[in-house]
Amino acid sequence: MIGLLPVGRRVDRDGRWLTFYFSLPGAQLEGFDAAALDRLRERVAVLWPEALPLLASIDSPQQLNRARYRDVQLRRPAQGRLVFIGDAAHAMSPQLGQGVNMALLDAAMLADVLAEDTTPAAALRVYGQRRRAHLAVYQRLSRWLTPFFQSERDGLARLRDLGFGPLARMPLARSQMLKILTGTKMSWWR
Template identity: 50%
Template sequence: MSASRPLRIGIVGYGTAGQASALLLTADGHRVEVFERAPQLGPVGAGFLLQPTGLAVLWELGLLDAALAHGARVGRLFGETVAGRAVMDMRYRELDPCLFGLGMQRGALFGLLDEAWRDGRSVHCGRRIVEMDAECGLLRDEHGEEHGAFDLVIVADGAASALRSSVAAPALDRPYPWGAQWCLVAQRDWGFVDELRQRYVGARRMAGMLPVGTRPGDPTPRLSFFWSLPTADLPAAGEDEAAWRRDVAEVWPEAAALLRDTAVPGGLAQARYRDTVQRRWHRGRAALMGDAAHAMSPQLGQGVNMALADALALRDALRTHAALPDAFAAYERRRRDHLGIYHFWSRWLTPLFQSERDRLAAMRDRVFHPMSRLPGGRGQMLRVLTGTRRGWLGTYAMAPAFIDALSERAPRSSQHPATDRPGGEIA
């Protein structure tokens, strides 16, 4: 339980960070209110890959088995050129036999988190918060109505946060020039049901297929399709349906075949990304969380995992520090210690996969995979891709009981005791 008195907490945003925070903090006896700008609650996006770091938070919430029931276990991350040259080939078991990723639909995770938050639930939909007094814990919506005062405000309103500057001016906040189109398709006879697959044409074109399992109310296993494009091209992308389908088929005929029933462009969601680094994450009674604190490109696929880890870190900080400034400082310190390396690699890897720098991509195609086979280098790459890297050389610690839970749920051939992982770290 919290080391301090129960707090009145306002959360701006009901994405993954907001949902997980609401669950964790309500369970600790705090009174939580959520403000969501959408008129109706629902997920945004197609699918994502949960890493062990994100799965650890779902285990803490008692939702691991429910997630496993809907998600698709992913054991391999594979990328190749259209000519069939391997660029990336990573397998979780090479880091630890009990580890895996879990592809999930946004709707599945949203539904699990939403259904779990029933006790003390308070959600205000259609409330776009446009102004915040961080020192007093006051919020003002677009209609001029004031909410609060709150003892604590969690700003989790996403990469395009309207409130982050009320906490601190960002050191860096810029949009990426490349975005993507997304959609879900039925898995049908897809041959790679436990692999994230990507295909590249230089750095200008990238397609991805991720198994994401089922969602409540829909038992059909699905794949999340990703198609990279410059953001300047997104508004008109797919208006010429025949040309769009031809472009996809030239990169990946098998993926194009699965998209035959997808409406183009109407059935394709658009995604844009930002690179944001905050000088500080908290001021007064307010703290930033998720993409509002540390937006980055999707190149390493860590967004949902980092949001979940943020929520758990703030819960833990509030449990161990009675004074809010001390809790905020501990929360920020713990999360920066984990996040910094991902901001770095996401920023530097993105031009290799999403840019017009085909010469860099040609070098990537020649050296990336051979470098990943070098002793030592492979383990480092695996740690970054699986979210278990902390800093340059450290390891992200996870509870030994969670590692035991993963081992119990692993295929029988890969089970082994967790006693060789001291301190809860994956060795």
């Protein structure tokens, strides 16, 4: 998986900034060296030649930040007066692109429960309860879809490529896919 993510502007530099990201199996992360950087450039040149100039300023693997992700879901997203939202509370594989959506929905729900006529402790308990079912849908989808998007199982990638296009043209499947991608799928059956 490779991509570009708009990250805004810097006060000390002109222009808009993008983050280039790519994924590797965890076992290959520490061994990412100069030769691996060259192979990455070659792969980007084939898959996405328009992005290649953005890598020109990267001279060594040490300029790249390394990150690992894991599926995480806290049993209690609030502990005392501390509330965890977004990836801090429920990190998942990035292929659904739901990190920001889930964080914003967390913040909106937190604001809603705190605005209700209740104590902060009660509001935080309600917050966790109200977010649980929605987040469970996305956690399961993420785990189920990860092998189709991020694995070395080429057969699953071919199935994904063959199946997702036609599915997206079927009215019921299309509406469900749009709900998933917009972060609005609240349960499995509703």
